[in-house]
Amino acid sequence: MQNKLSDRFNNWEQLIEAANGWKSKTLAQAFADDTNRAARYTATAAGLQLDYSKNHIDENTLGLLLATAEQADLSGAIKRLMRGDHVNNTEDRPALHTALRYSGEPSTEEEQAVAATLTKMSGLIESVHSGNWKGYTGEQITDVVNIGIGGSDLGPRMVTKALTPFHTGHVNVHFVANIDGAEIYDLTQKLNPTTTLFLVASKSFSTLETLENSLTARKWMLDNGCAENQLKYHFVAISSKVDKAVEFGIDAENVYPLWDWVGGRYSLWSAIGMPIAFAVGMENFNKLRLGAAAMDEHFANAPLDKNIPVLMGLLMFWYSNLMGSDTQAILPYAYHLQLLPAYLQQLEMESNGKSVTKDGVKVDYQTGSIVWGTEGTNGQHSFHQLLHQGTTMVPIDFIATLQAHHPIAHQHKYLFANCVAQSQALMTGRDLATTEAELRAAGVGEAEIATLAPHKVHPGNRPSNVVLMEKLTPETLGALIAAYEHKVYTLGVLWNINSYDQWGVELGKLLGTHIATAISTTDIPGDWDSSTQTLVRKFNEANKSL
Numbered sequence: 197m198q199n200k201l202s203d204r205f206n207n208w209e210q211l212i213e214a215a216n217g218w219k220s221k222t223l224a225q226a227f228a229d230d231t232n233r234a235a236r237y238t239a240t241a242a243g244l245q246l247d248y249s250k251n252h253i254d255e256n257t258l259g260l261l262l263a264t265a266e267q268a269d270l271s272g273a274i275k276r277l278m279r280g281d282h283v284n285n286t287e288d289r290p291a292l293h294t295a296l297r298y299s300g301e302p303s304t305e306e307e308q309a310v311a312a313t314l315t316k317m318s319g320l321i322e323s324v325h326s327g328n329w330k331g332y333t334g335e336q337i338t339d340v341v342n343i344g345i346g347g348s349d350l351g352p353r354m355v356t357k358a359l360t361p362f363h364t365g366h367v368n369v370h371f372v373a374n375i376d377g378a379e380i381y382d383l384t385q386k387l388n389p390t391t392t393l394f395l396v397a398s399k400s401f402s403t404l405e406t407l408e409n410s411l412t413a414r415k416w417m418l419d420n421g422c423a424e425n426q427l428k429y430h431f432v433a434i435s436s437k438v439d440k441a442v443e444f445g446i447d448a449e450n451v452y453p454l455w456d457w458v459g460g461r462y463s464l465w466s467a468i469g470m471p472i473a474f475a476v477g478m479e480n481f482n483k484l485r486l487g488a489a490a491m492d493e494h495f496a497n498a499p500l501d502k503n504i505p506v507l508m509g510l511l512m513f514w515y516s517n518l519m520g521s522d523t524q525a526i527l528p529y530a531y532h533l534q535l536l537p538a539y540l541q542q543l544e545m546e547s548n549g550k551s552v553t554k555d556g557v558k559v560d561y562q563t564g565s566i567v568w569g570t571e572g573t574n575g576q577h578s579f580h581q582l583l584h585q586g587t588t589m590v591p592i593d594f595i596a597t598l599q600a601h602h603p604i605a606h607q608h609k610y611l612f613a614n615c616v617a618q619s620q621a622l623m624t625g626r627d628l629a630t631t632e633a634e635l636r637a638a639g640v641g642e643a644e645i646a647t648l649a650p651h652k653v654h655p656g657n658r659p660s661n662v663v664l665m666e667k668l669t670p671e672t673l674g675a676l677i678a679a680y681e682h683k684v685y686t687l688g689v690l691w692n693i694n695s696y697d698q699w700g701v702e703l704g705k706l707l708g709t710h711i712a713t714a715i716s717t718t719d720i721p722g723d724w725d726s727s728t729q730t731l732v733r734k735f736n737e738a739n740k741s742l
Contacts, residue, residue, distance in 0.1 A: 199557045201517060204692065205264045214260055215518040218252045222657045223623045226254065239504050242490035242675035245664040246504045250623045251511055251591075252519065252659055258501070261510040264690060265500055273689040278496050280306070284459075284696035285554050291696040292457045293681065294492045296465035297485035297674070306457065313453055313467055318478045320432065320450075321470075324393065325366040325477070332426035333390040341370045341383065342471040343413065344397030345405045347460025348434070349373040350542050351677075352397075352471045354535035355464060355484065358673055361532070361601035362476040367393075369475040372413075375405040380412050389420040389430075396433045397468055399454045401440035404705070414445065434467045459696050461543050462681060480670045487674025495682040505679050508593075508661070509686025515591045515659065516562050524565045525583065528595040529572035529615035530668055536595070537569035540680055547684045547695040554694050563691050573614045584622060584654050592660040594619050595676070599667045615662070625656015 202208040227233050227249075237249035253261075265271075277283050280290040295306045302311040323329040327336040342352060353371045370387075372380045394413050398406040410431075417430055427445035434452045435441050441451045452467035464472065465485055473481040491505070500506045515521040524544075526537040548564035569575065572594075583590055596615045600608040626634075631649045640648070663679075665672040688695030711732060714720045718736055720729050 199553060199559050201561050205267050207260055207263050207267075211257075211260050211264070211514075211518055214257045215252075215514075218257075218519070221252075223250055223252065223659070224625070224656065227623075239502050239507055241494035241498065241504050242487060242679075243665055243669075243672040244491075244504060244675050244679065246507060247662040247664065248507055248511060250619060250660050250662070251514075252657075253511070253514070257514070258510075261514055262500055264513070265506065265510060265686075268689050268692070270500065270506065270686060270689050273685075274496055277685060278492070280304070280457075284694060286694055286697045286699070287456075289696070290457045291459060291462065291685075292455075293459070293462035293465060294489075296458065296463075297488040297492065297678075299486055299489050306455070309453065309455065310466070314478075314482075317452060317467055317470060317473065321473050321478050324474065325364065329393075330429065331390045331392070332422045332429050335390050337367060337393045338391040339368045339370060339387050340393045340395060340471060340474045341372060341387070341413070342395045342397060343372050343380075343406055343409045344395075344434075344468070345373040345403060346542065346546075347463050348397035348399075348403075348406070348468055350535075350539045351461070351464030352469055354533075354539040355469070355472045355673065355677075356475045357535050358530075358532045358668065359472070359476050359480065359484075359670060361668075362480050362670060364475070364477045366477075367474055369471050371471070372409050373405065375408060377412065380409050384413070384416050389417050389422065392417075392430060394431050395470055396431060396435070396441070396444070396446070397454075397470075398434075399436050399456075399460070401433065401435045401437040401444070404708070410444065432470070434470060459698075461546055462696075464677075476670065483670035484674040487669075487671035487676075488678035489674075490671070491675040491678035491682070495678075505682030506686050508679065508683040509690065511659075511661070512565060512591065512683070513687060513690050515589075516565055519589065521589050521591055522562060522565055523588070523590055524567050525575075525590050525592045526567060526569035526595070527572050527575055527592055527615075527618075528569075529611055530595065530597055531571055532668060533595060534571040537567065539677075541567045543680060544684055546698050546701070548687055548691065548693060549700060550691075550693040553692045555692075559691070559693070561691070563693055564687075572618070573611065576614065576618065580618065583658065589658060592619075592622070592658075593663060594660055595663045595665075597665050597668050601667070619660045619662055621654065621656075622658035622660055623656060625654040625658075626652070627656075628653050 230236065234247060234249045239246045277291060278294060280292055282288050283291050292306050296310055298307050298310065302308045324337050329337055331337060349371055356369055370383055372383060396406065396410045414427065417427060422430060424445060428447040428450065431446045432450045433441040433446045434454055436454050438448055438451045442448050454463065454466060454468065458466060465488060469481060495503060495505050512524060526540050528536050544567045545564050550563055552558050582588065594615050596612055628649055631652045632645050635645045635649060684695050714732050715735055720732050
């Protein structure tokens with residue numbers, strides 16, 4: 197069994213040598229030596245442009261990385277993903293999220309199921325938007341609340357925010373995810389129960405957070421005069437468990453399917469994306485799907501050396517396994533993309549946070565990176581200090597748009613300028629001699645220069661990508677999300693891990709139910725560790741009067 201990358205790739209020593217070579221090279225010098233570098237290391241597809249020229253690569257390095265992709269049979273793996281092979285081997289399932297955005301004539305069973313669901317979903321959206329769907333008092337729906345968590349929340353919430361300029365205004369869309377009752381309590385204080393529609397998004401209809409929030413919403417409706425037999429006017433479900441949804445009070449006709457061949461974090465293209473469609477309309481929801489389909493086509497057919505998701509994956513493989521980086525920053529310079537880092541955090545860390553190969557052998561190399569970030573320019577005033585002068589090298593994806601939806605052109609100019617400037621400053625840096633010269637030119641005395649200059653030095657040589665789009669639209673957003681989905685799969689293939697399961701979330705959930713039982717009964721098992729016992733006792737003591 198291969199559990200070492202040196203066993204998996206016969207050019208591993210050459211890759212180590214190439215990585216060591218960059219210890220004595222700089223990106224600034226690479227640009228000086230090659231005036232065509234930016235064009236050489238730029239790829240375009242589906243309305244996106246990836247400028248990866250500010251990375252520690254050259255033709256030799258890129259060639260070696262592409263050779264690892266060939267040895268891992270990445271091209272074959274892409275074909276297996278697209279045709280529906282059971283790439284999720286631990287659950288013996290395909291990962292057919294690409295079928296959710298298929299735009300041709302449906303031919304497979306999965307494509308036909310998707311088409312039927314989209315047609316039904318379109319009817320629901322139209323009924324609510326037109327005012328034909330009425331609440332229990334006969335009033336039109338004004339607010340839609342999505343109750344879900346993880347993949348049933350992060351994707352739809354992120355896209356709904358990202359596409360704010362495309363909101364139709366027919367209804368207000370809200371999200372509830374946390375088991376903390378404060379979230380749903382605060383929201384319902386602002387809503388009118390007679391004009392609120394809840395979407396319960398849970399494949400099993402038993403996810404703790406979603407079920408508890410749904411029961412709270414149900415009680416809120418009943419307490420405000422809605423009869424049991426009228427709940428069907430205020431609840432829709434996206435679930436594979438129709439019987440449980442019906443038992444809850446949801447009409448069977450208002451239960452939309454979620455299939456086991458789609459993982460939660462890849463499901464926003466399905467009926468899980470219903471809140472998106474409520475916000476922007478079905479036409480724009482379908483444009484989102486079309487943008488993703490265009491990236492699917494690119495991923496499936498473009499040569500590996502021109503393939504955006506492949507290049508993104510190879511670069512992160514390079515930094516994770518050969519350059520010593522264990523995190524990646526996602527910095528969208530677009531206010532409406534402020535939730536993208538959190539969405540990608542789940543997509544990447546839940547997919548590739550694995551420590552055994554697909555064969556169950558423990559790896560001896562780093563897999564999934566820690567993904568984090570925020571929207572620009574806010575991050576410049578919080579954590580960019582570490583990016584520029586810290587001791588940790590953090591590869592960065594800057595994401596920017598050339599045009600804005602709003603009319604405040606001069607502010608968009610500054611936004612874009614800051615994005616490019618950060619990328620440039622991280623790459624070029626500022627050495628001691630330059631710093632001293634600038635201080636001297638500013639009239640600073642030599643003694644102060646000697647003291648201050650070392651603190652103003654920027655090491656530079658920090659890598660980044662710039663992902664560019666003309667404008668943030670449903671199509672370009674769909675392409676962007678799909679690019680990251682396929683980047684994740686590329687890394688999973690290189691690391692020989694299963695990117696489509698998530699067994700690591702199970703143990704904590706199981707123990708959570710045990711602890712909740714101990715809280716309810718005050719029967720604390722004596723074989724629990726002393727920390728857990730003490731924490732449960734403290735909670736019970738604080739709440740004994742409730």
